[in-house]
Amino acid sequence: MTIRVSKLWFGYALAMAWFYVLLWPLLGIKADGLEFGASFAIWSKVAVASAILLGLYQLKKVGAFGFVERPAKVVGKAAGAVAARVPTWVALALVAAVAVAFPFFTERYAHDVAISVLVYIILGLGLNVVVGLAGLLDLGYIAFFGVGAYTYALLSVHFGLSFWLCLPIAGGFAAIAGCIIGYPTLRMRGDYLAIVTLGFGEIVRIVINNWMSLTNGPNGILGIKAPGIYWWNGKGFEHMLLNSLEQLYYIILALAVFTIVAVYRLNHSRIGRAFEAVREDQTAAELMGVDTLRIKLLAYALGAVFGGLAGTFFAARMKFVSPESFTFIESAMVLSMVVLGGMGSIPGVILGAVTLIALPEVFRGFELYRMFVFGGVMAGMMIFRPKGLWPAKRMGARSEERE
């Protein structure tokens, strides 16, 4: 025991020394000379905090917290048993009720955050079809978000088309863009595909940035109309635009629910099974009569449709689009959600989107360290939950359905 304890603390000392070596150049090297005070102050705080955590961990190992742990375990078990008894639909109804009631007991700021979470849920689920189901690593997914957003922006500003009409049009345009990008690239496998999709994602952004006559380049497009509906005003139906955040929240909520249902149905369909077969073994799938190029193209186009829908809403909500919203970092963000949540898992992707969008808002105070924490969380995930927060678990689900 003593040997293991000393080994633990030796590791701690080594890690802290290494941490200081990494930290000091960032904070200590200045134009007017070297400085140690600031970096040492931060370093000592981190060192003390982790020493306390390590001490607690050791006490836990020894069993000093038995008096808390044992009752907690009993309570946890009981709660688990109760949760297992609750049918899925009750849980779903509860989530739906909370989602619908959300705007009534929250502030404007919370609405704003919730809207971006829902937009990213749609994006995450769309990318999940491509990455999680079909196993095609797509690093340029945000391009379809951009295609959707610009489709609505241009049609709304130049032709005054309504949001609802543009929704399917933008979805269709995104699907066409998906096919155009997919046809030449999907013959490639693995790393090559990832690199080419990364390139295509950038091409779309750069084209938007430079095609002044159509997209107004980096200045973006202003004056996009919000979604409108016909509403009974006592005398007759009146057309009104949904400008308030609550109204927009309900629209994106409806879109997100539509996406969830669509992706769920796809997941449990014959085509979804073919997507997974191609992911598992492309040659074997081909030998079973699957036209793999067509199936991959279909996965790509379907994923793109959801990107396009989300983009349309994004343009309508912001009332302004510019190429800056569609950079590579956004693609990486959406991909992180899918990976963090659990590839191929719908609740996982939702959880991933909530984690990556809502948590940084909660911890606004640490904004400077956001990327730092992000990296740490990702590294921790790889160690402790390599399959994601809520991994896909649907063994034989599709077969059961047919019975």
Next chain:
Amino acid sequence: MTQQQPILELKNVTSAYGRIKAIREVSLKVYPGEVVSIIGANGAGKSTTLMSICGVLHPEQGEVWYDGVRIDGLASDLLPARGLCQVPEGRRIFPRLSVEENLDMGAFFRKDAAAIDHDKNRVFQLFPILQERRKQYGGTLSGGEQQMLAMGRALMSRPRLLLLDEPSLGLAPLIVQQIFRIIREINEADGVTVVLVEQNANLALKSSSRGYVLETGNVVMEDSAEALLANPDIRKAYLGE
């Protein structure tokens, strides 16, 4: 039997990986209802021959005829619907699909739900272990069970000609016996023509009516299975005597 039209015929097929020719002018015929073995050492071109039949590899020269149609230019995914299916080397089941989903993938191109259910029952009858494990991931099965799953998956396409690539690879002798018993049953009871590629020449020839011997990409011998089993050269080279 020799009066019949062959169900599969290779005419001087040459296939290559890049500049390396793996098989040279291979010709062979398979008649309906037969079990034909292709035996040979490692690297003799056995799997290449099967891949050239299935369209995964397109031959450089020569022709492949199946059921009166020339198929050497066709995409591989069109063949299962014509009744030509391969159980690839190393089984290649879908590890993260359940056993039953793997079987469903075998019937991917089919729309006749009732007949699919019938065939699935037949597969479960041939391989009862698959029914027991149908909710499990394919990747969690043992090697022998995976071989059975791969064969079951191929049978789900209702093949008339089944190509089996090394079904005994890496399996315990008892399991191999069982697999070969089932191959014979598929052939006799279901009337499926079988082409069997094997290193285990003894076992393969004992289950077949005829055999071809491949050596460094060429067919060096072709005869009935009994004659090959009795041939001293074959016994020396492939049966370890």
